[in-house]
Amino acid sequence: FEYHKHPTMPSTLLFSNETPPPTDDFSTLPLSAxxxxxxxxxTPHTDTYTLHGPVTSFSHLLPFITSIVSNSPSAIDKLAELSCTTDVWGDRTPNKEFDERGFTLFVVPGQRGTYILLEILREEGKQDVFEILPGSVYTVTAHGPLSHTPNHRVHTGQAKGSKLVGSFATRGKAKEAAEKAMEEMVKGEEGVKRSDHWGRSRKGARVGGGLLMAMNSQARWEVRVGYDEEVMRRVREGAEMRGEKVAWRV
Known part of the structure; x- marks a missing residue:
């Protein structure tokens, strides 16, 4: 599952091709527990939104960042400048603050006016989630309003209309957050039809992600609950091989 601060719901559906990129924001706040x-x-010009995480350290995200930046010479230079600092003797040394905190917004320039936005999002005080990682947790994202294309098979607005709701240790908390997010998105909308789909129970335990959908004649909304059982299985097996007992909350 590749799916932060909680951004406000956008007022428009799509980035315009004429919209200039925002400004880099390399500021960060001190980390809390x-x-x-x-x-x-x-990626505005292709209307895509992808979220990687959650992870317990910014350094775990660097491989994704490096891969994306590698296609832009100016972005390579920016990342190199961020990654190192100059000491009192004029030597370049690793920037420990960058290694720990990362950045807020990094713009990767492309060709013919295109660009990719890299944003580092944080949730503080998530002890229950933190202690499960890198095992599976429930990650909730909200998407909408998404506009209909004429054939109703493609729904545009992913880049502008998507946000993270948060990650949760249990399915119950994730489901509650997902339902609240959907209620907020469709509040005041007329003629909305809704449907919810959840993973099946296995061996008496309710596990797996889900998808909440809503639609009217003008738009569509989705709340996605991501969950990767294979990650959990691998972590459990690895712990058992080391003789550790693991209790999972699902």
Whole structure:
């Protein structure tokens, strides 16, 4: 599952091709206990939104960042400048603050005016989630309003209309947050039809992600609950091989 601060719901559906890129924001705040990190990759010209995470350290996101930046010479230079600092003797040394905190917003320039936005998002005080990672947790994202294309098969607005709701240790908390997010998105909308789909129970336990959908004649909304059982299985097996007992909350 590749899916932060909680951004406000956008008022427009799509980035215009004429919209200039925002300004880099390399500022960060000191870290508090049990902070989890996400990387949001937004590509306006292709209307895509991808979220990587959560992870317990910014450094875990660097491989994704480096891969994306590698296609832009100016972005390579910016990342190199961020990664190192100059000491009192004029030598370049690793920037420990960058290694720990990362950045807030990094713009990757492309060709012919295109660009990719890399945003580092954080949730603080998430002890229950922090202690499960890198095992599976429930990650909730909200998407909408998404506009209909004429055939109703493609729904545009992903880049501008998506946000993270948060990550949760249990399915119950994730489901509650997902339902609240959907209620907020469709509040005041007329003629909305809704449907919810959840993973099946296995061996008496309710596990797996889900998808909440809503639609009217003008738009569509989705709340996605991501959950990767394979990650949990691998972590459990690895712990058992080391003789550790693992209790999972699902």
């Amino acid at each position: 049990h902070t989890i990190f996400y990387l949001v990759v937004t």
